[in-house]
Amino acid sequence: MLRGLTTISLWADDVAEAARWYAELVGAEPYFERPGNGLPPAYVEFRIGDHQHELGIIDRRYAPPAAQHGLGGAVVYWHVDDVAATVEKLLSMGAKEYEPVTPRGDAGFVTASVVDPFGNLLGVMYNPHYLDMLDRR
Structure with missing residues (x-):
């Protein structure tokens, strides 16, 4: 599990x-x-x-022998409080846009992703569920 x-x-x-x-x-x-x-x-x-x-x-x-060179696999999203500001910082540090800031429905979820200067996908997300979970702790 x-x-x-x-x-x-x-x-x-x-x-x-x-x-x-x-x-x-x-x-x-x-x-x-x-x-x-x-x-x-x-x-x-x-x-x-x-x-x-x-x-x-x-x-x-x-890296495992079967690992692809270049982008692939999953995008892991890290919660951030301000997706647009975080993406702006990442781009100013040399990351390249992979997916623009994108609202996901009407519940407040927002995602974006970049490719870091080392060729890795890095996702950022505003996730109300994440904040709710923290409040319950």
Whole structure:
């Protein structure tokens, strides 16, 4: 049974540069890095948001053999309070629009997605359900 997200893994040819980019985006440095000790990182991990979800960035050399190069798979959406402002920040940091800001029905859901400078899809979403869940905690 699926119980919740544990780690979102993204790939990058330059993990150190991707770590700097995401540190600027999320306002925090990675809390975990391997190999470290003066060697270039092959993996870094951030804890993000209300539930401290893990965002890992992995050297693309370690991608599964069947992994596609380029975009594919699922878009993972992170809740944000202002989708348009977040997209504007992402674009100013070098991301490219993948899907524009898009209202989803009349219940307040709004999505958008970008391709980060490392070739990963990054979705952002205003999700009233997410906020309701936080209020119930």
